[in-house]
Amino acid sequence: MSALRLAVRATTSTALTVVTLGTLVFLAGRALPSDPAALLLGEQASPAERAAVMHALRLDQPLHVQYAHFLGGLARLDFGDSLRKPGVSALSRALGALGPTAALALTAVAISTVLGVLLGLLVQGPWLGRGRAWLSAGIDVFAAVPLIAFAPLATYVLCLRLRWVPLPGDPEARLIGLLFASALLALPLGLQLSRFTRALLAGSERAQYLQVARSKGASETRTLLLHALPPMSGPLTVIVATQFGALLGGAAVLEKLFERRGLGTLLIEAYGARDLPVLEASVVLSGVLFAVVQGLGTLLQAALDPRVRA
Amino acid sequence: MKRWRLLPALALAALAVVGRACSGDATTLVPSRALGPPSWQHPLGFGEGGIDLLAAVGSGILGSLALAVFASAVGLVVGVLLGAFAGYRGGLAERALGRSLDTVQALPSFFVALALLTAVREPNRLHLALVFSATAWAPYARLAMAQTRVLRGAAFVEAARALGRSETSTVLVHVLPQLAPLATVQLGASAAAVVLGETGLSFLGFVALSGAPSLGRLLEQGVTTMLVAPHVLVAAAGAVLFTNAALLLATGGAGARAQ
Numbered sequence: 001m002s003a004l005r006l007a008v009r010a011t012t013s014t015a016l017t018v019v020t021l022g023t024l025v026f027l028a029g030r031a032l033p034s035d036p037a038a039l040l041l042g043e044q045a046s047p048a049e050r051a052a053v054m055h056a057l058r059l060d061q062p063l064h065v066q067y068a069h070f071l072g073g074l075a076r077l078d079f080g081d082s083l084r085k086p087g088v089s090a091l092s093r094a095l096g097a098l099g100p101t102a103a104l105a106l107t108a109v110a111i112s113t114v115l116g117v118l119l120g121l122l123v124q125g126p127w128l129g130r131g132r133a134w135l136s137a138g139i140d141v142f143a144a145v146p147l148i149a150f151a152p153l154a155t156y157v158l159c160l161r162l163r164w165v166p167l168p169g170d171p172e173a174r175l176i177g178l179l180f181a182s183a184l185l186a187l188p189l190g191l192q193l194s195r196f197t198r199a200l201l202a203g204s205e206r207a208q209y210l211q212v213a214r215s216k217g218a219s220e221t222r223t224l225l226l227h228a229l230p231p232m233s234g235p236l237t238v239i240v241a242t243q244f245g246a247l248l249g250g251a252a253v254l255e256k257l258f259e260r261r262g263l264g265t266l267l268i269e270a271y272g273a274r275d276l277p278v279l280e281a282s283v284v285l286s287g288v289l290f291a292v293v294q295g296l297g298t299l300l301q302a303a304l305d306p307r308v309r310a
Numbered sequence: 311m312k313r314w315r316l317l318p319a320l321a322l323a324a325l326a327v328v329g330r331a332c333s334g335d336a337t338t339l340v341p342s343r344a345l346g347p348p349s350w351q352h353p354l355g356f357g358e359g360g361i362d363l364l365a366a367v368g369s370g371i372l373g374s375l376a377l378a379v380f381a382s383a384v385g386l387v388v389g390v391l392l393g394a395f396a397g398y399r400g401g402l403a404e405r406a407l408g409r410s411l412d413t414v415q416a417l418p419s420f421f422v423a424l425a426l427l428t429a430v431r432e433p434n435r436l437h438l439a440l441v442f443s444a445t446a447w448a449p450y451a452r453l454a455m456a457q458t459r460v461l462r463g464a465a466f467v468e469a470a471r472a473l474g475r476s477e478t479s480t481v482l483v484h485v486l487p488q489l490a491p492l493a494t495v496q497l498g499a500s501a502a503a504v505v506l507g508e509t510g511l512s513f514l515g516f517v518a519l520s521g522a523p524s525l526g527r528l529l530e531q532g533v534t535t536m537l538v539a540p541h542v543l544v545a546a547a548g549a550v551l552f553t554n555a556a557l558l559l560a561t562g563g564a565g566a567r568a569q
Contacts, residue, residue, distance in 0.1 A: 017413070017417060020413055021422070024422060025425040025428065144502075144554065144555065146551065146554050148513060149551045150547075152533050152543055152547055153543065156536050156540060160537060249420035249421075249510065253513060268514055271427075271428060272515070274428075279428060286421055
């Protein structure tokens with residue numbers, strides 16, 4: 001299908017995801033029996049203070065009016081001011097926290113893509129000989145290791161025991177800290193990606209275009225790198241984009257582990273303080289980030305793979 | 311199904327029960343022995359406040375397993391039924407379910423869980439179970455729909471209809487048993503994902519502190535005491551790793567795509 005139709009489709013699905021996520025947060029904050037003002041101010045607040053908060057959050061108006069206002073704000077990406085820091089818009093707080101998280105996530109994507117493709121090639125290619133089976137088994141075992149258990153152990157061993165890497169939470173660590181954290185995040189995703197790469201490459205083993213290349217005298221290396229790998233770029237892009245959701249969740253865990261200030265820590269803070277505008281802004285912004293990456297992945301796949309466009 | 315696959319999961323559950331029983335209460339605080347190292351009487355040592363780590367890890371594992379099994383079971387029943395009926399009916403039902411599956415699976419489940427948890431003042435295990443069930447049904451529905459679409463044209467289905475069985479009865483009696491193998495594989499992957507999701511949420515501090523600590527909170531303790539008491543981290547991380555592996559192995563889910 002044409003580029004325009006694809007772009008429209010990608011935009012619609014992005015918008016749908018964002019609106020759904022936003023609606024969920026909206027409903028969770030308002031429609032359920034718990035009293036938001038009490039959650040926010042605590043039990044000791046006076047009725048006047050509670051009324052003020054209810055009015056500020058527009059909670060004294062009927063639900064559909066609130067929702068209409070929320071949707072309008074969503075379109076403009078305006079969630080109101082933060083309740084914890086009056087005068088600072090919720091969106092600006094969320095955007096400020098987005099930087100470190102995006103840096104971590106994008107670096108991790110880069111590392112995991114390289115790692116995944118490399119490992120997949122090594123398993124399928126002729127270079128390792130007998131070792132391929134071991135590598136394959138190792139990948140299968142380690143791909144299932146969860147980040148949340150693995151990252152603290154790796155940090156303990158590498159940073160505190162062996163002292164090879166500085167603790168990423170250390171302000172002096174900067175780039176090395178970012179690289180270490182991204183590498184930890186990239187490991188499970190890269191291993192999963194390598195399994196997909198291996199499956200894709202194995203699937204196209206018997207393809208005619210590869211036979212043609214080999215019969216023209218191309219070495220196995222050349223066949224793999226120049227002829228087998230490029231058609232995989234489309235599906236691989238989609239898979240990487242899909243993994244981004246796991247990245248955002250993992251980034252929150254890593255931010256807590258390494259005490260980096262980012263979207264994850266802002267979310268926790270806003271949740272603890274029941275700062276509804278900031279909570280909404282962070283969740284929606286994460287959803288936007290996630291959906292945009294998915295959309296870009298689809299568009300990139302179409303750009304790389306003419307078979308999808310047809 | 312190979313019986314030996316269940317062994318790690320059953321061994322895990324047994325160990326957890328035994329550990330919990332032998333070491334008494336996981337919530338007793340004895341500050342004098344806080345963060346004490348492992349010994350023969352207490353193989354895992356002590357955590358913050360002097361809680362016995364063996365008991366704590368045992369209750370944590372049992373709690374996570376119970377939550378995972380509950381959420382996955384609910385997801386399986388709801389998802390398979392929805393998927394099978396939509397796949398059998400075809401047409402509008404199938405398209406509608408497909409679209410809603412796209413939307414549900416496009417949402418990052420971490421944030422869905424977060425969004426839903428903001429509604430509650432003090433989230434506890436039951437809230438978590440409901441929250442995870444809300445997204446757990448999607449993979450099952452997709453599997454069931456795809457498989458039912460294939461089975462729709464099968465001879466035995468046609469025969470059942472010809473013999474006078476109603477649509478509902480045909481799906482329930484003839485189609486569902488065919489879906490069992492696929493659903494079982496997904497069960498392990500699903501349950502493992504729920505365990506990890508719950509651990510992640512409590513690690514980040516979204517679950518109430520009442521009662522025995524969950525694996526996530528133990529992991530958090532381990533991280534904060536990494537320098538002085540590494541055994542806490544090793545115990546908690548090891549528990550999470552082993553639970554995850556046992557669940558994936560139990561149903562051969564390691565080969566399947568996790569949620």
